[in-house]
Amino acid sequence: MDEFNIAPVGYVWSDITDRVQAPRQGRDTSAAARIEILPQYSDAMDGIEQWGKLQVICWMHLADRDTLAVHPRRDVSAPLTGVFATRSPARPNPIAVYTVDLLSVERNVLTVKGIDAVDGTPVLDIKPHVHRLDD
Amino acid sequence: MDEFNIAPVGYVWSDITDRVQAPRQGRDTSAAARIEILPQYSDAMDGIEQWGKLQVICWMHLADRDTLAVHPRRDVSAPLTGVFATRSPARPNPIAVYTVDLLSVERNVLTVKGIDAVDGTPVLDIKPHVHRLDD
Numbered sequence: 001m002d003e004f005n006i007a008p009v010g011y012v013w014s015d016i017t018d019r020v021q022a023p024r025q026g027r028d029t030s031a032a033a034r035i036e037i038l039p040q041y042s043d044a045m046d047g048i049e050q051w052g053k054l055q056v057i058c059w060m061h062l063a064d065r066d067t068l069a070v071h072p073r074r075d076v077s078a079p080l081t082g083v084f085a086t087r088s089p090a091r092p093n094p095i096a097v098y099t100v101d102l103l104s105v106e107r108n109v110l111t112v113k114g115i116d117a118v119d120g121t122p123v124l125d126i127k128p129h130v131h132r133l134d135d
Numbered sequence: 136m137d138e139f140n141i142a143p144v145g146y147v148w149s150d151i152t153d154r155v156q157a158p159r160q161g162r163d164t165s166a167a168a169r170i171e172i173l174p175q176y177s178d179a180m181d182g183i184e185q186w187g188k189l190q191v192i193c194w195m196h197l198a199d200r201d202t203l204a205v206h207p208r209r210d211v212s213a214p215l216t217g218v219f220a221t222r223s224p225a226r227p228n229p230i231a232v233y234t235v236d237l238l239s240v241e242r243n244v245l246t247v248k249g250i251d252a253v254d255g256t257p258v259l260d261i262k263p264h265v266h267r268l269d270d
Binding site: 002003004006007010029041043044047048050055057069074082083084085086091092095099122124126127130133134 | 137138139140142143144157172176178179180181182183185186190192196203204214215217218219220221222226227228229231232234244257259260261262263265268269270
């Protein structure tokens with residue numbers, strides 16, 4: 001069985017301190033959040049300021065990894081649906097992909113809009129959002 | 136230092152057997168690929184057939200994880216750019232996010248269009264593509 005070790009390249013710092021407080025999806029929140037890139041990865045940020053939209057890939061460290069089906073949007077009247085057919089954070093590998101607006105870059109800190117991750121969420125990767133590929 | 140263990144939920148089966156043969160990005164290829172979900176995760180697929188577009192999150196197992204800067208599009212005349220500002224597969228956590236068209240679902244196999252992953256690439260997660268959130 002394959003298995004991979006993943007270490008974060010940074011962390012999200014936001015005003016959201018628990019999951020209950022978190023909006024359902026990133027685009028519903030209007031607050032800005034900061035992404036701090038760890039010093040050993042700062043060279044990987046060179047040129048990032050040229051992009052207006054980024055994909056931020058996070059590890060939802062508080063999510064339940066054993067749940068395979070959920071009621072979408074936590075609506076118990078909705079039929080149980082496999083997590084691969086929902087955007088629930090509960091899933092075997094709780095990876096979130098946020099499309100965010102890049103507001104500013106200062107040293108190893110990005111300020112972005114459009115992410116609802118809890119304060120302290122690990123960041124696994126950052127990429128430019130490319131319209132032709134992602135929309 | 137945080138570290139996470141990730142095991143694949145499935146694999147990509149495609150006609151692309153090496154990286155040289157692989158198109159630069161998923162949307163450039165027109166061939167269909169199959170995604171086989173491992174039996175222990177098949178319940179997580181329930182309802183997936185209702186979606187036309189999916190996000191498929193892969194682990195690019197052949198990618199170099201030590202490279203922090205590249206020449207974009209392998210063009211040596213382009214300035215070295217941090218990997219977080221490019222879509223290069225080389226990056227500390229080589230995670231690829233493909234937006235694909237779902238063509239069919241048969242048991243634990245999805246047939247999709249728009250993925251250029253090498254045959255045998257591990258799949259980490261699958262989500263519906265939601266226009267409001269992802270575009």
